[in-house]
Amino acid sequence: MTESNETGIDHSHDDGRDESRGGDPDVPVWEQRFRAPRVSLPDWAEEAPDRSLFVSNATGTYELYAWDRASGMQRQVTDRPNGTTDGTLSPDGESVWWFSDTDGDEFGVWMRQPFEGGADEPAVPGLDASYPAGLALGRDGTVVVGRSTDEDGSTVHLLRPGRPEPVEIYRHRESAGVGDLSHDASLIAVEHTEHGDSMHASLRVLRAEDGSTMAELDDTKGGTAELGLSVLGFAPLPGDTRLLVGHQRRGRWEPMLWDVATGTETDLALELPGDVSAEWYPDGSGLLIVHGYEARSELWRYEIGTGALVKVDTPAGTVSGATARPDGSVEYMWSSAARPAVLRSTAGGVVLDPPGPKAPESVPVEDVWVEGPGGRIHALVQRPATGEGPFPTVFEIHGGPAWHDSDAFAAGPAAWVDHGFAVVRVNYRGSTGYGREWTDALKHRVGLIELEDVAAVRTWAVDSGLADPERLVLAGGSWGGYLTLLGLGTQPDSWSLGLAAVPVADYVTAYNDEMEALKALDRTLLGGSPEEVPERFEASSPLTYVDAVKAPVYISAGVNDPRCPIRQVENYVDRLAARGAVHEVYRYDAGHGSLVVDERIKQLRLELDFALRHLGTPAEGN
Template sequence: MTSTTRRPDPVPDIPASLFVDPAVEARWRGRFTAARVSVPDWARDAPHHSVYSSNATGTWEIYAWDRESDSHRRVTDRPQGTRGGAASTDGTAIWWFDDTDGDEFGVWVREPFDGDADAEAVPAVEGAAPGYPAGLALGRRTVAVGWSTDDGSTLAVSDDGRPARVVYTHTEDAGIGALSRDETLLAISHAEHGDSRHPAIRVLRLADAETVGERHDGDGKGLDPIEFAPVEGDQRLLVGHERRGRDELLIWDLATDTETELPIDLPGDLSGGFYPDASALLVAHTRAGRTTLHRYDLASGELEDLPTAAGSVGGAEVRPDGTVEYGWSSAAYPSSVRALRPDGTDTELLVPPGDRPEPSVALEDAWVDGPGGAVHALWTRPAGTTGPVPTVFMIHGGPQAADEDRWSPVRAVWVDAGFAVVHVNYRGSSGYGSAWRDAIEGRPGTTELEDVAAVHEWAVTTGLADPEACVLEGWSWGGYLTLLGLGLQPERWAVGCAGVPVADYLAAYEDEMEPLRAFDRSLFGGSPEEVPDRYTGASPLTYVDAVRAPVLVLAGENDPRCPIRQIDNYLEALAERGREYAMVRYDAGHGSLVVAETLQHTVAEIAFARRALGLPVPA
């Protein structure tokens, strides 16, 4: 649904600059505009052909990289950017998802790897219907693709380029998991039991779409089909499980229908993937907002620590020669794509064009007593400051995500602008075990805000935060918690900045993409028709009368996750009550892939907050 005629919203006064000092202005803008690249994906049978994403042109697009000639080609060129791509198994084609203006609804297309500027993308799978993407697996002869619509999920395969044949469909959420190397088996994730937050696994025989294996660990315990062993004839499937209250790994051998849980002696949450010869796993271990990498030998059980710097790893894969390519950053140092070779040397793999951004400040840890246990917070303050300062509480989205010790130009410019920054890994966050992640079920929103309140108290009582100058800020689920917090905790917050938020939960459920409806049903314990009081109690619109602080909202007109109508409803309610607010609308979806737009949004937030707090803002 879309908005009908309504009163125009006030727009914020966005200054041309944030700082009087031109050197400081250049520094913070340079952190945003510096080119970045993603960890490359490569063609299995032609590993010199790689695909990656970059914002080098100012918009995130897909690039082809021929490693033998070290030549790079921009593949996509779309006004709102392109979210991700993959290389075909033989390296002759590039796949990317073609949606409209960031609405995430579309089809997979492909074009030649060695194409030129005039190359045209064509639908990649004949017979695949438009929808929201629900997974993709590329084989030599077989392609598995999934999509979802308001009618549910559909998973299909295409053999040797023939039209897609449906192998699975259901009204509940489902997705492509993994394709066996011999392309006879397909592992899928499904929520036929009604809980998409804790899915089950089914393995289908592709010849006839019959089930050859099923695993469901029961209430509150999800399973994730990660990857089949990358060896012909090997039917071992790597699976993520949470049987002991954290993310761990097991091997399910479909040939014998036996499981082997892997006793990896690390305290945090684990994820992983096979080495190319399937003799070992590359394991990523996440704990307290930081990541370490390890090699786990499947025969001996030996765990080898891989030498990476302290910080966060975003994506890691093993090349045929054993080199681990991974993305790394920390709060102090900008992101880089690196290559850790078998001899132990660690070098930068893909060096983006242009100047590198200047380093920023490091994050410190705090463990704060909260109503559900110790809450992990990460924080920093402007260099040289003592005593209470204006403080922005940057609340992450998800909610199944976490703030980590990673690079953030947004955090850096808030610090440059004189604010302390506090991140809260509230109940609902990933990386702290299943019980912590699932503690919000049945009572979302209010549970997270209890933890935010505990960290707010800590920040004030320790002398970090000025209690009269605390800003609540976040995007997506963080934007939702921002609006909810302004209504439930009005005494704590002087300003609120909410990007792409849920604002009216009942209207959001009506308009959002079906996978998110399934997520909400799992989170709330039913639909709005089944548990209306839970949705009403968790909706920011319910508490709009209590809002005191000025509110800035930023939202995309084409957002399928937090649709615009429900945001309009909330803004209309603010206007009717005479509350101070401003609105930034942009022509994209759930966030922007255009660097200049992201930069503009950040300027709008900081200028709005500084004006609301009575702090100077350059003209």
């Protein structure tokens, strides 16, 4: 086994340095995209809307920032070596809550800090460290905390104002989490999977006064219908017992209103073809609709009183987050594959523009539809700005698996394009945004189904003249890293090189070592535990096929990763080393990825270097 080190890369074939965008002319354009300051969509306090919280990489590490819109004050709230992104504001805007884990292991406690600055303190004394499973803060000071541990499964704890310690109001071995707390803090919505299917949650509403059940909503009754539900939020009005719920009853995600006091369900029946999510306007008069369809998204306003659906004007591309403000305006984060993210408002202009150089643009995506064994497959393709194919091509496989690639800005794919590679991203079966059947198609033949779709798009890429069949890279992180290693073993003649970040490599060991919530997901996907269905775990494990791997393999892994733990990666690496396979490994002191900009750049630089050393530069090939 060889250990990767940071080596120089020949940039003679990228698009050079770019002074016109305000970046450092001595820094490659691809690196400028990572270093450019960026911000997240700000969260805002319900009772103090001028007080906001956002995430930024301004210091070189992603951390939480408080922002007082009235005074213009911005200050950094957290400062940790491996960064912080999980946080929220109390409804009165007086405090910032943030989740404190250890070096990215996702196991920790909620901390609290005054909005205007001051010392951190444990937010809920009496609760030991756990994996987070939701948090809801009431206007009266009520706190509801969801927790997950290997020992206890899922628990929900309630802390009432004036009481010294929280009390447990829910417990189950299967996955569950806090959905929301009603406006008057009397009702708690919980998402749970007590039926054993972690991909399709049911809902329970508990009374805060004693933890008793007030209402149930279950679309999986009897195990005959695998339909999921999700909590989108209680009505923002005193005494209003309506809960906004996401459901899949028509084969896709869409919202409905459920009055938990009367049991009345109001179907909104929105005439939109894709997945639909929603949140309340602050005055309760309407819903802000986010509609995702075929890798793009758009915004609408739904008028509850009339049923009217009015489009909110946004550019073509992807809205990665949106929120309705008390004045009726909408703030949203928008980007496209060619244009970096910007935080806009329907009231006009950019909401929050971080100082410093802007991220250089990239090339737009092309939509490709390929007939596959399970139906039409949607792929997004980016070509180098200059040159003609066939190009060396990176198949960048998304994680999840319940996720999808979209027409959104991403610094990683843009870097490969700068270096003369085409990039293909496949929304394989299992991806969201193409209907429930497409997302749920993975059962039992996990990994193998997704790779059938990747193979179909690979065939198109070669036959169309886009991709050089001698320089095809299979790459991805998390579930994409898993599919990379599995593809290198099950399709050894199809790929020239593999780049796997934080992957599942040995499925059985990964199951034994991972967090409890992911164990539940694996049991759902594979139909049981490794003891119950050993043949399915064996068929879906990259370790099973490691001896068939022909291509050079590069693996990066976080030593504190609770999702794809390091021991199972080491098992796979040991097998590669035993047979003298060409491979390199990079281990870093963090969890499931890194929130440190320098670390992200280093990891991509190592991948680029590995690929260029083994495949040659595009200039040499073309």
